[in-house]
Amino acid sequence: MEKPTEHFWQIRLNDLKKELETNNFEVFLAEDGAAAKKIVMENIIPAIQPKSISWGGSLTFFATGLYEALTNRADMEILDTQDKTISPEQAYERRRQSLLVDLFIAGTNAVTEAGQLVNLDMVGNRIGGLTFGPKNVVVLVGRNKIVCDLKEAIFRIKNYAAPTNAIRLDKKTPCTKTAYCEECSSPDRICNTWTITEKSFPKGRVRVVLINESLGL
Numbered sequence: 001m002e003k004p005t006e007h008f009w010q011i012r013l014n015d016l017k018k019e020l021e022t023n024n025f026e027v028f029l030a031e032d033g034a035a036a037k038k039i040v041m042e043n044i045i046p047a048i049q050p051k052s053i054s055w056g057g058s059l060t061f062f063a064t065g066l067y068e069a070l071t072n073r074a075d076m077e078i079l080d081t082q083d084k085t086i087s088p089e090q091a092y093e094r095r096r097q098s099l100l101v102d103l104f105i106a107g108t109n110a111v112t113e114a115g116q117l118v119n120l121d122m123v124g125n126r127i128g129g130l131t132f133g134p135k136n137v138v139v140l141v142g143r144n145k146i147v148c149d150l151k152e153a154i155f156r157i158k159n160y161a162a163p164t165n166a167i168r169l170d171k172k173t174p175c176t177k178t179a180y181c182e183e184c185s186s187p188d189r190i191c192n193t194w195t196i197t198e199k200s201f202p203k204g205r206v207r208v209v210l211i212n213e214s215l216g217l
């Protein structure tokens with residue numbers, strides 16, 4: 001067979017879509033980050049017609065180009081939690097306000113083959129918005145986030161996603177030196193609260209865009 005890798009990922013992503021739909025998520029498949037952006041801009045946003053929108057600090061969100069596309073929108077209130085021009089106090093307050101928007105966009109640390117979203121946050125605004133508050137949530141998921149089960153999800157997050165994010169954010173934590181989780185007690189510790197989103201409640205509140213590309217950490 002030609003293009004075995006493409007065939008492999010088509011099967012894996014289609015299977016995961018079915019599992020997520022069984023768990024009451026609405027699911028979209030995107031061939032790459034640009035296609036994911038198109039789905040959000042041309043399908044999801046027109047369907048929801050949000051008056052306010054915000055997001056977590058997701059590398060996948062930035063990689064799709066959605067950040068540039070949405071920060072320029074004048075037809076809705078934009079709560080940019082990643083605005084580098086505001087003070088840390090203003091950013092914290094904006095994260096609190098972002099829990100009441102019509103549409104919240106985030107990434108995920110892992111998704112299991114059974115269709116569970118697994119996340120570990122430092123501040124908690126991402127998992128807060130994912131869990132309750134915003135009327136609608138979009139989760140952007142690169143194919144590199146797919147894991148077999150909860151055990152592998154936790155392993156991936158503690159031994160890859162968290163250390164790489166700590167390095168990215170210049171945190172003063174031991175994992176930035178060793179590249180392993182050292183279960184630190186550092187004030188800079190980014191691993192504070194876990195969530196496992198087993199199902200979307202209400203049905204369809206959380207929309208998942210599965211992207212056939214490696215994106216994010």
Ligand code: SF4
Pocket residue numbers: 158162163166173174175176180181182183184185186188189190191
């Ligand atoms: S608990 Fe500490 S050492 Fe472990 S990954 Fe998180 S920040 Fe790094």
